[in-house]
Each structure stands twice: as C-alpha cells, then as structure tokens.
Amino acid sequence: MSARDDILAALRVGAANRRASASASDPVLPARATGDAIALRDRFVEMARFAGASVGSAVAAGIPAAISAYLSKERLGDRVVLAPEPALVSLPWRSAPRLEVRTGVPGPEDRVSVTAAIAGAAETGSLLVSSGSRTANAAHVLCETHIAVLPAGDIVGGYEAALSRLRGDGGAMPRAATFITGPSRTADIEKTPQIGVHGPKRLHILLVNE
Amino acid sequence: MNSAARGFPERAAAALADPVLGAALDKLQGEFRRDRGAMLSRMPEFEALRDRAMTVRNYALADMDGLLEQFERNVIATGGTVHWCRDAEEARATVTRLCREADAKTAVKSKSMLSEEIALNDALVDAGIEPVETDLGEYILQLRRETPSHIVMPAIHLNAGQIGDAFRKSHSDRDSGRDLSNADALLAEARATLRRRFLDADVGITGANALIAETGSILLVTNEGNADLVHTLPKTHIAVVGIEKVLPTLSDAMAVVRVLARSATAQEITSYTTLVSGPARTDEADGPRAFHVVLVDNGRSKMLAGPYADALRCIRCGACQSLCPVYGAIGGHAYDAVYAGPIGAVLTPALGGLERAPHLPQASSFCGQCEDVCPVRVPLPALMRRLREDSFRRPDIAVAGRRLTRFWSWAARRPALYRPGLRLGLAMLRLLGAHRGAIRSLPFISGWTGARDFPVPEGGSFVEKWHASGREPKR
Numbered sequence: 001m002s003a004r005d006d007i008l009a010a011l012r013v014g015a016a017n018r019r020a021s022a023s024a025s026d027p028v029l030p031a032r033a034t035g036d037a038i039a040l041r042d043r044f045v046e047m048a049r050f051a052g053a054s055v056g057s058a059v060a061a062g063i064p065a066a067i068s069a070y071l072s073k074e075r076l077g078d079r080v081v082l083a084p085e086p087a088l089v090s091l092p093w094r095s096a097p098r099l100e101v102r103t104g105v106p107g108p109e110d111r112v113s114v115t116a117a118i119a120g121a122a123e124t125g126s127l128l129v130s131s132g133s134r135t136a137n138a139a140h141v142l143c144e145t146h147i148a149v150l151p152a153g154d155i156v157g158g159y160e161a162a163l164s165r166l167r168g169d170g171g172a173m174p175r176a177a178t179f180i181t182g183p184s185r186t187a188d189i190e191k192t193p194q195i196g197v198h199g200p201k202r203l204h205i206l207l208v209n210e
Numbered sequence: 211m212n213s214a215a216r217g218f219p220e221r222a223a224a225a226l227a228d229p230v231l232g233a234a235l236d237k238l239q240g241e242f243r244r245d246r247g248a249m250l251s252r253m254p255e256f257e258a259l260r261d262r263a264m265t266v267r268n269y270a271l272a273d274m275d276g277l278l279e280q281f282e283r284n285v286i287a288t289g290g291t292v293h294w295c296r297d298a299e300e301a302r303a304t305v306t307r308l309c310r311e312a313d314a315k316t317a318v319k320s321k322s323m324l325s326e327e328i329a330l331n332d333a334l335v336d337a338g339i340e341p342v343e344t345d346l347g348e349y350i351l352q353l354r355r356e357t358p359s360h361i362v363m364p365a366i367h368l369n370a371g372q373i374g375d376a377f378r379k380s381h382s383d384r385d386s387g388r389d390l391s392n393a394d395a396l397l398a399e400a401r402a403t404l405r406r407r408f409l410d411a412d413v414g415i416t417g418a419n420a421l422i423a424e425t426g427s428i429l430l431v432t433n434e435g436n437a438d439l440v441h442t443l444p445k446t447h448i449a450v451v452g453i454e455k456v457l458p459t460l461s462d463a464m465a466v467v468r469v470l471a472r473s474a475t476a477q478e479i480t481s482y483t484t485l486v487s488g489p490a491r492t493d494e495a496d497g498p499r500a501f502h503v504v505l506v507d508n509g510r511s512k513m514l515a516g517p518y519a520d521a522l523r524c525i526r527c528g529a530c531q532s533l534c535p536v537y538g539a540i541g542g543h544a545y546d547a548v549y550a551g552p553i554g555a556v557l558t559p560a561l562g563g564l565e566r567a568p569h570l571p572q573a574s575s576f577c578g579q580c581e582d583v584c585p586v587r588v589p590l591p592a593l594m595r596r597l598r599e600d601s602f603r604r605p606d607i608a609v610a611g612r613r614l615t616r617f618w619s620w621a622a623r624r625p626a627l628y629r630p631g632l633r634l635g636l637a638m639l640r641l642l643g644a645h646r647g648a649i650r651s652l653p654f655i656s657g658w659t660g661a662r663d664f665p666v667p668e669g670g671s672f673v674e675k676w677h678a679s680g681r682e683p684k685r
Contacts, residue, residue, distance in 0.1 A: 003507075004294040007453065010511035011275040018514075022272035027461050028262040030255050030468070051478065105495050108409060124478040131442075136495035141438040141482070159464040173288070173425050173487035175497050176442065179467075181479050184435040188347035188365050189373060189393040191237055197346055197397060198404065199435025199482065 033123035033158035040122040041207075044155045047125025048205055051182030052195065057152065057207040064096035066206055067114065067147055072098070074202070076145055081106045083115040083135040088149060105136040106143055113143040117205075118177075119162035120155040126181040127205065128162040130174040137176045141184075146200040148180070151208045217546060218569035225540040231367050235538050238366050242532040245476035246583070253472065263469045264586045266462045267523040271514060277423040277456045278505065284426025288488025290501035301506045302333035305415065305448055308502050309339045312446040314412035320430070320437035321345035322417025323361060323526055324452050324506060326548045327561075330415075341415070342407045344436040346400055353380045359542030359550065361528035362474045367541050370396060404436075414440035414498065418451040419525070420466055421503070424459045427487040428503065431470060431480045441486050447498040449486075454510050454522045460485070466525055469585035473527040509561035518560035518593055523586040524553055530580035530590060536573050545570060552580035552590040559597055568607045571597035614654055629673065636667050 001009070032043060045055045058066040071078060082088055084103040093101050106113050115135055117127040127148050131137035140146060156162050159179065166177050184199030195201055225231055250256055270277060282292040293308075295301040309317055317334060319325065319341055331341045331352070343352040347365035351358060353376040358364030365373070374390035377399055389395055416437050418428035428449050430437040441447045457463050463485075471477040490497030514522060531537045531551030542550035547558040547567055555570040571594045580590040601607045602615070621628045643649040643666030651659045658664075669675065 002294070003296045003300060006296055007294055007505075007507045007511055008275050008278070010507070011278070011453075011514060013511075013515045015272070015275060018272035018519075022269040023265065024269060025262060025265040027465065028255065028258050028468075030253065030259070032253075047478065051481070108405065126479060126483070131490075131494060131497060133491070133493040133495060136497075137438065137442045138496050141435045141442070159467065160461050163460050163464075171425075173427055173485065175288075175486065175488055175490055175494060176438070177485045177487075178438060179479065179483040180481065181483070182481050185433045185481055186346045186397070187433075187475070188345070188350065188363065189396055190234070190368075190370055191241065191363065191366065192393045194393060194397050197401060197434040197436070198344065198408075198439055 027160060029158050029160075030123055033121070035122075035157065037153075037155070040157055041152055041155050044120045044122040044125050045207075047122065048120075048127075048182070049125070051125050052185070053125065053182050053203040053205055055205045055207065057209055059209050061092055061095070063091050063149060063206055063208065064093045064099060068096040068099050070147070070204055071112065074145075076112055076202075079110075080112045080114050080147070081110045081139070081143070083113070083139050085116045085134050088114065088116050106139050108142070110143050112145040112147065113139040114147045114149065115139045117148045117150040118154065119165045120150050120205075121157070121159050121162045121179065122155055123158050124179075124181055126159070126162075126179040128166060128177065128179055130166060130177040132174055137178075140178060140180060141199040144196065144200060145202045145204065146180075147204045147206060149206050149208060151210075153210060155207075218544065218573070221544040221546060222540045222573075225544040230369050230372075231541050234366055234369065235541055238360070238363065239532060239538045242476065242529075246529075249472050249476040249478075252478070256469075256472065259465070259468045259472075260585050260587060262465045263525070264523065266457065266465045267525070267586045270457045270462065271454065271519065271522055273458070274453065274456060274514065277458055278421075278453060280423040281421050281426055281456055284423065285488065285501075285503055286426075288426050288501075289491075290426065290488045290503060293502060293504045295504060295506045295508075297508050298328035298506070301328045301450060301504055301508065302330055304504050305330060305450060306333050306337045306339070308446070308448055308504075309334065309413050310337065312413050312500070314339050314446070316340045316342055316407065316411045317413040317415050318342045318344050318408055318411040318440050318444065319348075319415045320417070320432060320440045321348050321364070322415070322450060323358075323548065324417050324450050325415070326358060327452075328450070328506065328508065330450065339413075342404070342411065344404050344408065344434075344440060345432070346397070346434060349400060349404065350376060353377070357543070357548070360531055361526050361549070361553075363528070367543065408439045408443050411444045413446045413448060414442075414444040415448045415450065416440055418449050418455055418503075419470065420463045421451060421456040422458075422460055422463050422485070423456055425485070425487055427460075427485040429463050429467070430484045430486060431467070431482070433475075433477075433481045435482050438482055438484055441484075442497055445498055446500045446502070447486070447489070448502045448504060450504045450506060452510060453505050453507055454514075470525055470527055473529040473583065473585040513560050516560070517596060518556060520588050521553065521556045521560055521590075521593055523588055524557065525586060527585055529583040529585065533579045533583050535575055535577060535579075540573075545573065552594070553588070556588075556590060556593045556597065560593075564597065564600055564604065565606060568601055571601065572610070610657070611655070629671070632671050636671065639664075639667050642666075
C-alpha cells in the first residue's frame with residue numbers, strides 16, 4: 001500500500017465513533033467585529049494604530065499629495081514603487097510633483113511600496129491584501145515602508161466578511177492573501193519588542209474617503 | 211533505567227543553577243501573565259472564542275481522512291502537489307528529493323516545529339543543501355547549533371551577549387570591531403544578513419498553522435513577515451505539515467486565528483496571517499513556480515485512535531509553557547524533547563512512545579494552569595495522569611516509588627490491617643517530630659524529604675474523624 005493509503009486507512013480506525021460525538025457550531029464573532037459603517041471605521045483606525053500602523057485619509061484625488069506629505073514628514077525620500085492596479089495608476093500623480101513614481105515589482109533597492117488593499121477588518125485593524133497579475137506579493141513585505149491605500153467603504157467587521165471580498169468567480173483564491181496588522185515585529189532577543197525585522201518597519205494606511 | 215530518564219534530574223538541576231536562564235524564564239512568565247490579563251480585558255468574549263476553536267478542532271479531527279482527501283483535490287486544482295509521508299524518515303527523504311529536483315543549493319526556512327520533529331535540517335545538510343532559518347530566534351539557534359526551548363519564543367533562554375557572540379563568530383565578513391551590544395544593532399545585522407539569503411535561495415520551506423480543505427490553502431502566521439518572503443521569493447515553495455492541522459473551511463481557520471496569537475503572545479493577531487493557495491498563476495507578478503505540500507503522519511493517525519487524541523487539537527501556541535511552574539523553573543532544554551512543557555509531556559510520549567520520554571509526564575505539579583489557558587482546552591493534567599498510570603503498569607519503565615505505592619495500594623484495600631497500621635504510623639510520625647514541629651527526613655522517601663520537611667500530623671485519620679462526626683457514608 002502507498003503511504004497515502006496507509007495513512008487514510010489508519011485515520012479511519014474508530015472514525016465512526018469520533019464523527020458521532022463531534023458537534024458542529026456556528027462562527028463566534030466578537031462584538032468588536034459588529035456595528036454600523038462609522039463605528040467600524042473608527043474601530044479599524046483605533047485597532048490599526050494599536051498594532052503600530054499609522055493611518056491617514058484623503059479623497060481619491062488627494063492620495064498622491066498625502067503620500068508625498070507622509071514621506072517628507074518621515075524623511076523617507078521621494079521615490080515609491082507603485083503596484084500597477086488601475087485604481088492606483090489612475091490617481092493624479094502629477095499633482096505631487098516631488099514624487100518619483102515607478103510602477104512594477106519592487107526589488108531589493110526599493111524602499112517604499114504603494115499597494116491597494118482589498119478590505120480592512122475592524123476587529124483587529126487588519127488590512128487584507130493579495131497577490132495577483134498586477135500586485136506582486138513582494139510589494140507587501142520587501143520594502144522598509146509599505147503604504148496601503150484602502151477605500152473607507154471597504155472596511156468590514158470581521159475576518160470572514162473581508163475574506164468574502166477576496167474570492168473571485170467560482171470561489172477561487174489568489175495565490176497569496178494576507179491579513180497585515182501593523183509593521184513587522186519580533187521579540188526574539190530577550191523578549192524585547194522590536195519593529196522591522198524582515199518586513200516593513202512602517203505600515204502607513206491611507207483611507208480613501210468617498 | 212532508561213538514559214533519558216537518568217538524565218532528566220541532572221539536566222533540571224543544571225537548569226536551576228543557570229542564572230541567565232532563570233532571569234529569562236522569570237521575565238517570560240511574569241510578562242506573559244501581565245500581557246494575557248490585558249488581552250482578556252480587551253476581549254470579553256475570549257471564553258466563547260476558545261469554545262469555538264475547540265469545537266472546530268474536534269470536528270476537524272473526527273473527519274481528518276475525508277478532509278485530507280478534499281484538501282489534496284483542491285491543492286491539485288490550484289496547480290500544487292501533495293506528498294504523503296508515514297514517518298519522519300519518509301518526510302526527510304521527500305523534502306530532500308524535492309530540493310534536489312529544484313537543483314537547490316540553499317533553502318530558506320520559516321519556523322516549523324514539524325521540521326524540528328523530523329530533524330529536517332540534518333537531512334538537508336547531508337544532501338548538500340544548506341538550510342537557512344529565517345525566524346530571528348531560529349536563526350540564532352541555528353548559528354549556535356541549538357534546538358528551540360519554547361514553541362513560539364525559541365531563543366528565550368539566551369541573552370543579547372550570547373547572541374552577539376554568535377553573530378561575531380558566524381558573520382566573519384563583517385568588521386570585527388563593530389558594536390553589537392544592543393538589541394537594535396543585532397536586529398539590523400540579522401536583517402541585512404538574512405535579506406541576502408532570501409534573495410539568493412532556490413527553495414523556500416515553511417510549515418503551516420492550518421490546512422484548509424475547502425480551498426486547498428495553507429495558513430501561515432508570523433510576526434516578522436519571514437514566512438511571506440520564504441513563500442514568495444524562491445522558485446519553489448515546500449510546506450511540511452502534520453496531518454492533524456487540516457480544517458474544513460476558511461471560517462474554521464479564522465476561529466483558530468482568533469485564539470492563536472492571543473494565547474501565544476497576548477497579541478490580538480500576528481502581524482502577518484497568510485493564506486497560500488498553489489504556485490504563481492501564469493500571469494502572476496511574482497511567486498514560486500512550484501508548490502508542494504508534504505503531509506506528515508509520524509504517529510498522529512495512531513494517536514487519534516488512542517486515549518491521547520485530545521492532544522491532537524493543539525495549535526502550538528505555547529501558552530501552557532509560558533505559565534507552567536515546572537517549565538518556568540527549568541526551561542525547555544531540560545526536557546530533552548522537541549516539544550517541552552505540559553504539551554510536550556503528552557505529545558512526546560503519545561507520538562513517539564512512552565519508553566522514549568518516561569520522565570516527561572512526571573514533570574508536573576498538576577496545578578492545572580496549562581488546561582486553564584489552553585485555547586482548545588486540551589485536558590493536559592488528565593492526559594499526564596493517564597500517562598503516569600501507563601508508566602506504572604509497564605515493567606520496562608522506571609517509576610519512582612513504584613514499590614511503595616504498590617505496598618500502599620495493597621494495604622489500603624485491607625481496612626482491618628490498614629487502620630491500625632495507620633494509627634501506629636501517625637503515632638510514630640508525631641513522636642519523630644515532637645521536639646521541633648516538623649520531620650527532617652523519613653525512610654523510603656528520603657529523596658522527597660531531602661529538599662523539604664515533612665509536616666507532623668495533627669489529630670487522627672480522616673476515617674476516625676468521619677466516624678467521630680457521626681455521619682455515615684452515602685450508599
């Protein structure tokens with residue numbers, strides 16, 4: 001017998017009894033994941049900041065200027081690599097003349113990436129992002145600074161509601177989908193909290209107001 | 211006596227005498243208590259979330275066979291491959307073969323307890339493939355040739371000086387006069403060193419925190435973001451996973467996510483919680499060309515059919531280690547097992563055989579805090595108690611006090627003998643302790659009284675008091 005057959009056969013020993021005693025249950029949603037749009041937006045911002053992200057907001061036409069202002073305030077230079085999503089490329093980048101915008105896949109030399117998030121989960125201030133034909137997954141983890149653009153209307157309560165926006169026609173998953181909650185962190189040296197071990201040192205969320 | 215059993219008291223004594231370890235464990239457990247308290251006050255529904263996670267793990271274990279088949283179908287549908295391995299040897303051979311087929315010289319790895327369980331790194335090195343651990347704690351341990359001493363904080367037993375020494379020795383291309391005296395300098399050097407390794411690696415090896423049957427996805431949870439670089443940059447991604455990790459749906463996985471980080475580090479959620487489904491699509495901007503899931507049994511299917519199946523619910527958060535008074539006194543290495551602390555005391559003998567770890571179920575005061583914090587309510591004290599019973603019945607396993615216990619058990623079933631004997635014994639104990647109020651040493655249990663005084667008994671036995679109260683036992 002193959003290893004597969006052996007393992008499956010062993011798992012079937014006593015399986016009927018286990019199935020009879022196992023009970024199903026409905027998902028439990030924390031109260032924090034429920035509320036109207038305004039409450040969820042407030043909670044998303046509060047929880048994202050609690051996790052160490054910074055959060056700003058602008059109308060769509062003001063996003064390039066908001067990015068430029070954030071970079072100069074934090075002294076992070078003027079160059080960004082932009083994921084070529086239509087919603088990002090169509091923004092009025094010429095309104096922020098100091099920015100040097102390159103579209104494409106980030107490499108090791110890039111310091112700031114700008115991507116579009118799919119949803120925000122208010123329960124923990126988590127962004128849901130995914131890889132795809134336009135957005136490289138590296139754009140979420142490779143650069144020292146990650147700026148994520150999220151329409152305020154895409155803030156939902158819990159993780160399940162966020163995931164339901166992710167799955168395409170027929171329920172297909174993207175290759176990689178990540179809930180990002182604050183910057184990269186570790187406590188592996190003497191349990192001291194430290195920011196930016198492999199992934200971004202800074203996560204800046206820009207909410208797009210309607 | 212078994213060699214592991216003989217070594218445990220000596221290793222525990224050495225650990226107790228280590229001041230660096232003692233300070234690290236005090237900090238770990240003190241801060242864990244404080245941070246967990248704060249987490250509980252932020253999340254009033256935490257008990258309901260634990261119940262939900264326990265239920266999910268239970269019905270997943272009950273359906274493991276069908277769920278693994280469904281998982282396999284869906285991995286294939288996304289363009290990936292599934293490999294089944296009965297034991298550690300098959301798993302090592304499979305991963306090594308997959309690395310060779312990818313012409314791999316180096317493999318970057320994110321943290322995986324299963325990789326430790328099957329000793330994967332040794333096999334890769336033997337095959338000429340260099341494994342590079344990228345979780346900061348695991349990387350430090352790899353440089354020092356050590357094993358993790360905690361499930362989620364693997365290098366908790368080390369201080370910054372020891373880590374600096376390891377970096378100085380291993381990163382020999384750097385300026386020998388550089389300052390490595392603080393955690394920030396260590397972090398910057400690790401980031402720069404490992405960044406090059408990520409970019410050059412041929413294969414990325416991860417574990418998985420869950421397998422999701424309905425989508426064929428694997429769940430990866432990290433704070434550092436290293437797993438995301440591991441599964442994104444190299445051309446091949448291999449996930450090595452224990453079969454018990456399978457869950458039916460994404461919603462079930464979220465039930466586990468809601469208790470995992472809260473129990474591990476008292477965070478609301480880890481910085482990165484990722485679902486990986488297959489290799490890069492044909493039009494995808496980046497990602498690996500090949501995606502392999504290596505499913506490993508290694509004792510799990512047998513354990514599922516036996517009395518220790520409840521421990522298969524474990525989601526490897528390490529909370530039982532972070533609160534256990536025995537773990538807090540001796541740390542993880544004294545256990546000499548991949549899984550230390552209360553969960554290790556059950557998993558190690560349940561997966562690998564009691565004869566290989568006879569000392570582990572004895573390393574508990576049965577205070578019950580492990581069960582109180584377990585996010586999936588594994589009844590760890592009851593399982594350890596049962597393992598002690600198993601040990602007692604097995605002549606090949608040394609059990610301290612076995613003859614004394616046998617004698618007591620024989621006598622206790624003979625009240626006509628036991629009661630007068632007990633009266634005589636109590637009278638003798640009172641006589642021994644009369645002059646100083648406590649008894650310094652006793653025959654047969656000198657090991658126990660070597661470190662403590664035996665209290666002088668007051669009054670008569672329980673049965674005498676019961677009769678004196680005039681009550682009768684219920685029938």
